[in-house]
Amino acid sequence: MAELLKGKPVADRLANACAVRISALLDKGVQPRLAIVRIGDNPGDEWYANAATKELAAAGVDSFVIELEGRTPQDIVVHTLKNLSADDAVAGILLMRPLPAHFNKEKVENAIAPEKDVDGMCDVxxxxxxxxxxxxxxxxxxxxVLxxxxxxxxxxxGARVVVVGRSLTIGKPLVQALISRDATVTLAHSKTLNLSQLTREADIVVSCMGRAHALTGEFFSEKTVVIDVGTNEDKDGKMVGDVDFGAVEPLVQAITPVPGGVGxxxxxxxxxAVVSAAEYLTIENS
Amino acid sequence: MAELLKGKPVADRLANACAVRISALLDKGVQPRLAIVRIGDNPGDEWYANAATKELAAAGVDSFVIELEGRTPQDIVVHTLKNLSADDAVAGILLMRPLPAHFNKEKVENAIAPEKDVDGMCDVxxxxxxxxxxxxxxxxxxxxVLxxxxxxxxxxxGARVVVVGRSLTIGKPLVQALISRDATVTLAHSKTLNLSQLTREADIVVSCMGRAHALTGEFFSEKTVVIDVGTNEDKDGKMVGDVDFGAVEPLVQAITPVPGGVGxxxxxxxxxAVVSAAEYLTIENS
Incomplete structure (x- = not known):
């Protein structure tokens, strides 16, 4: 039986630490506020935006969603992000990804001011x-994940970590963060050969490949800590991770559930991140 | 006996490919030119600047060195780099690193215009x-190395590559480049445990740790391709790599000599890079 690495106590501790900081901001007359920009009608985006709005509101942080149609021209999106970047009432900006395929990602993502970039996507x-x-x-x-x-x-x-998935939103920045924390990190991906051999030798495996139940028992050993970032729909429309939880959980040292883990x-x-951005903005404007 | 991966034929082919492009630039009246900025009197910097100047001149590319004292204030360095960035007669800028320890690296490196940043150091x-x-x-x-x-x-x-050394000048960007080429890459460093086990299992090992003869025979197998980026001085003042060439060469599949390899x-x-920057500048100014 693996140790179950549930997300809720982690989230609760984070929210508690933020509560003190939010009070201090409100005492100064500063209302922390997040702008969420959604392009097109991806149901996953809507779900996440709603969940975030609700959780932020419960903590005393405002948020609002700007919904743009999928066919909105890139210039309008850039303009919207630049306006939000210049707006002192907005502390943080979250642009939902992936962007429409024909957009120049670099150009759009760089329209977000670095100090408001709560999801770490601009060049700075x-x-x-x-x-x-x-x-x-x-x-x-x-x-x-951290x-x-x-x-x-x-x-x-000194831990040996294998990250499976090389996206710019998770895999690549996670590798950098883990390297800074002195882990020895391998970045694996769709072209990796003998993946199961690689992951079996790891102390920690983080999967962010986005393929339902792709990692089965043979990928792990009894010492593996498994972090499952995947949020995929299975054939019954149920949310499942990249890891076949039922098969893997009895075999490993520790594992995150999906849902209820990283998410x-x-x-x-x-x-x-919004609280930090609001604090930064307050110092800048004082 | 390993295959010896000598640098000279690689450099010759590159220089030949550049010659055609340089002719085309000169025909348009454009003289490609590199500015090299050195701070302090690191003898390695001087050696590299001289070698580069000579090789560029032989190819028809101008270069000049700006030598600044080690105690030059950061603002002067930033000012110098901004002036060079704005100067249409300069196609590329090479700032020798490491910078003096008290400098804000990020600030100095970002004074180089991205289109002139021939050594890839600014944020863009x-x-x-x-x-x-x-x-x-x-x-x-x-x-x-590529x-x-x-x-x-x-x-x-699909190759399994271990990069040893996590600097921003070599190890980290090399990992990204190799990932883009579909290799499975592990970044190892001073805190890595059981390094020799890791490197023995790799198809390719690239060492950029900067420690003379740190990697001995036990780190490799008969199938390893060894790329030695290290340029260290041994106790007799001779330039040697990170790999103990004499001990390792008979054991592996292929290896770069030091000197005469990557360098x-x-x-x-x-x-x-200077030729590409000059071509870019020509298009921008036309």
Whole structure:
């Protein structure tokens, strides 16, 4: 029986730590506020935006959603993000991804002011992550993984970690963050040969490949800590991870459930990022 | 007996490819030119600047060195780099690193205009590398490693590569470049446990740790391709790599000599970067 690495206690601790900081901001007359920009009608985006809005509101943080049609021209999106960047009433900006395929991602993502970039997507944020800057704005999912590992005292220094999935939103920045924490990290992906051999030898496996139940029992050993970032729909429309939980859970040392694992910490990590951005804005404007 | 991966034929091929492009620029009345900025009197910097100047001149590319004292204030360095960035007669800027320890690296490196950043150090360059942009300006040593692997037909797709050393000038950007080429990459460093086990299992080992003869025979297998980026001085003042060449060469599949390996390709990679920058500048100004 594996240790179950549930997200809720991690999220609760994060929210508690934020509560003190939010009070201090409100006492100064500062209302922390997040703008969420959604393009097109991806149901997953809507679900996440609603969940985030609700959790932020419960913590005393405002948020509002700007919904743009999928056919909105890129210039309008850039203009919207620049306006939000210039608006003192907005502390943080979250642009939902993936963007429409015909957009120039780099151009759109760089319309977000670095100090409001709560999901770490503009060039300045990416460069800070790459430089190993401890103040870098990491994507919220990456922060969630780190918070989870820290909460459950999973040792990173010297640990052998395999990250499966090389996206710019999770895999790549996670590798940088883990390297800064002195882990020895392997980035694996769809072209990796003998993946199961690689993951079996790892102390920690983080999967962010986005393929339902792709990782079965043979991928792990009894010492593996399994962090499942995947949120996929199975054939019955149920949300499942990249890891076949039922088969893997009895075999490994520890594992995150899906749902209730990393995802449960992601919105709390977003809350934390908005609070940090609001604090920064307050100092800048004082 | 290992195959010897010499740098000279790689550099020669690169220089030949550049010659055609340089002729085309000169025909248009454009003189490609590199500004090299050195701070303090690191003898290694002087050696590299001289070697680069000579090789560039032989290819028809101008260069000049701006030498600043080690105690030069950061603002003066930033000012110098901004002036060079604005100067239409300068196509590329190479700032020698490491910078004095008290400098704000990020601030200084960002004073270089991205389109003139031939050694890939400003935020825009770093972000492009991180994004996996095929037009990203990689550090010249990283390009040299890739050119060398390509020249000798070392297959990267699906290959297991261990990079030893996590610097922002070599290890980290090299990992990104190799990931974009579909290799499965592990980044190892001073805190890595059981390094020799890790490297023995790799198809390709790239060492950029900067420790003379740190990697001995036990780190490799008969199938390993060894790329030695290290340029260290041994106790007799002789330039040696990170790999104990004498002990390792008889055991592995292929290996780069030091000197005469990666280093020999680095200045040719710099030449290529200056030519590309000059071509870009020509298009921008037309």
């Amino acid at each position: 944020s990416l460069a800070k992550v790459f430089r190993g800057d401890s103040k870098a704005s990491l994507p919220c999912t990456v922060k969630a 918070h989870l590992l820290d909460f459950y005292h999973v040792e990173l220094e 449960a910490v992601t919105t709390a990590s977003l809350l934390e | 360059s770093l972000a492009k590398v991180f994004r996996g942009d095929s037009k990203a300006s990689l550090p010249c040593t990283v390009k040299a 050119h060398l692997l390509d020249f000798y037909h070392v297959e990267l797709e 020999a390709v680095t200045t040719a990679s710099l030449l290529e």
